Amino acid sequence: MRKLVENNYLMLGLTLGALLLGLAFFQNAPLQKGFWAFGALVGLLLAIYLIVDAIKAKAFGSDILALISISATALTDEWLAAVVIAVMLATGRALENWAAGRARMQLQALLERAPRVGHLIDDKNRITDLPLGQISVGSKLLVRSGEVVPLDGTLLSAGTFDESALTGEPIPKSYEAGSVVNSGIVNAGQTLEIETTQTEETSTYSALIELVKAAQADSAPGVRIANKWAIRFVPFALALAGGTWLVTGELDRAVAVIVAATPCPLILAIPVAIISGMSRAASHGAIIKGGAALEQLARVKTLLLDKTGTLTQGGPEVSEIVTADGISTDRVLAFAAALEQSSPHIVAKAIVAQARDRDLMLESANDVIEDHGHGLIGTVGGTRVRVGQLTEKPAWSNISHSLLVGVWLNDELAAVIGLDDPLREDAVQTVSEMREIGVDKVLMVTGDRSETANEVGEAIGADAVYSECRPEQKLAIVKEQMQLDQGTVVVVGDGINDAPALAAAHVGVAMGARGATAASEAADVVIVEDSIRQLAIAVDTAQGARNRALQAASVGMGLSILAMVGASFGLINATGSALLQEGIDAAAILWALVPSARRIR
Structure with a gap:
């Protein structure tokens, strides 16, 4: 049952199909009622599922009012109103699911770059590609030029490696035969061989992935716009409906108030505004993985920037x-x-x-x-x-x-x-623009040497520079900034060593064009163009979308309150309230779709 309810497209199809079939069989009252009752039941199950999930996440959402509305209209035999509310609820959830799926599809090409197989050399010098999980300690692996070292190992010949994704050091480092190299670095020289010293589960790359998972588990989610409105609006709606019932003694009027209070702008208009912003950000080279990430990105106050590959080109x-x-x-x-x-x-x-x-x-x-x-x-x-x-x-x-x-x-x-490793041409401009659109603090956190880090930090006007940082040190700095409670903390990086910090931050932004797969997986936003300036454009777009969402919610909820007052005076019944909500919803959605003026171009 849970899997069925989790399929938002199926829920939308069932509720919408029930509504349309009921309208088609308008001459057969029992059959019509049956279709609408089925649609209302589907909506009821979806609302219960969403409320249970919200409780688990210790959140309060607008779905509780949808649950009350569907239940109340069903109990008073207002089945058309019940199925209309169910359709609106399913539509909002399907929209967000579509946006998240679209982001995952756009990221698929980036995530396929992680090393999943090793080129195993057997006793007869034959080369076989095997999944990393099947390669044991002491195996001989071939690592071609430009490939990522898949497992920790000992070099069987001298080699040169690009360690920027792991340590932040942009200049390649040379190792003699017998040296131990870590997984996750790139072979920047000739094809070479290594003898593995760790398995997939114990390699450096896997240890960082585990650190990322732990950081994601500790990262506190932000409160969504719709939930903030719901905290204030739901008690008001219930109080008005209860007051109407007490004063008039008419249950139908109270139900009409509840139906008029169905938070359609919260269920539909806000997701539409957010998804519209996600789409615009994607067109400018920034993939935002979900509505929650966009809402958080719009409120950025503290910005932590990696150096190599983020502020600099990432190579000599x-x-x-x-x-x-x-x-x-x-x-x-x-x-x-x-x-x-x-x-x-x-x-x-x-x-x-x-x-x-x-x-x-x-x-x-x-x-x-x-x-x-x-x-x-x-x-x-x-x-x-x-x-x-x-x-x-x-x-x-x-x-x-x-x-x-x-x-x-x-x-x-x-x-x-x-x-x-030269500074990106747009790095200074990007930091300046980020300050213009609301960032109060810019910190540079890098694994590179102090002298180089301080030069870059001074060039971009950073408020503080943290150099020679290991992944766990970066993570500690991010957590420290988040505890200050000074707005959203955004971390930008591109290397494997940035992944834990990206996962822990309110919003992690990965430079995906050249960055490590671990960074792209851990981040909430992925910049797919090789330009840090897309970050400022993404934040500007997110702020515009969030403002539109707030405006749409204000307009929609204001009109809903007028409809609730009309229902309390008996001017409209439950079905009329549901249909009026459709008109209110249309107005709010149209406003949500109007793009905000951009400040960053």
Whole structure:
């Protein structure tokens, strides 16, 4: 029975079908009454189910008035009114279910990126793809270039990894053979092999997922708009109906008041306004997973931002090139990029990209040898070229960046290339716009080094910077901010290390375009375009939708009160009240559909 009631589309189909069939058999009173009674029963079951769920969640909803209205109209033989109320209740719930399903469908492509299988190498060097749950400790796995390490393991050869999603450090890190690497990081070098040291249940990635689940369980849900109105409106409606009965002694009038009080604007108009806002946000690259998330997002006061991949690009780019005397910058860059074309390393890609941005012609490199984690050596146009990480700066270079790469021509150091993880072009503007639309506090929380974090924090105008934070430390900071009770706390991140904080916050926002699957799963909002500015647009859209919802509720409930007063004076009966509510509902819905003016464009 519970599964049937949980199917909102089925409930809507049954109640609407009962209403229409009853109207079709208007010449057969018993059959008509039977159809409408069936529809009312379906609505009654749905209302009871929703009320029980609300009680479990320690919430008070508008569904209790729908339950009373359906019961009262049934007891007074007003079956048309009863089935109309049932249709309205089922419609509102179906709308919210549709919106949530739409968000899940749009996210499916993002969530398929998680490693679910490992490339197992057997004793005969055959490669078989197996589910992670079937791979035991001590197994040998192949990890191709660009793939996520699926299980914790020991490297059987040297490798280079992008750990930004796990630690927040944007510059790739090199490990020698025998080093232990964690699941969730990306192989940024050549194809390599690992020997597993953990199973799927005990790996680093799984431990973080468990932390996410715990954070989600501890996260307190916000009070929905409709429920806030219901807390005030339901006692008023019951008091007016009871007073009408006591004064007039006519039960029919009291029932008519209850029917007129059926919170149609709360059941339908508010969901319509919220869903309309969700749709507009999606068109701008922000998927909001539900109405509750949108309502909370609209009330943001404290914003916690990750650095790597959120405020910055999430990978190294060439920032500066300093050359020895008499050497052209373009010439040395062309040599370096020609050699780096042979490497899948993320730093090599950054150097090649810089050369292409300058429209440099790149020759082919010969006799290329890659020393994993250290650099490449090869011949370009008869010149012996070496490109690798610089351990000691020459006297002629005062360059200072996150990563320094040297370029040697015929064994002479010819240039030093400085690379950094650059700030997104729209990061400063986004923070400024967020303050304009109501954010009081902006904090940056990152796993990256203090020096780099403070530079970025100063650039965006953050109120405070927390650096070198592990996932559990990020989670503690989020909980601390939520305990201050200063409005909605929104956390924005893109890495696996951000997932627990995203799950615990009032609203978690994941940068899904390049972010980790765990972050997208834990978040309430996913930015599917690679731009932090979509966050400001999403908040602006959410605030507009929430305002429309409040306005629609005000208009609808105001008209409902007038109808209740008319019913108490005997001007309309229960069926008339139900039909009048349909008109009121239509007016409220039309107003809810009017898009609010956007402040962020």
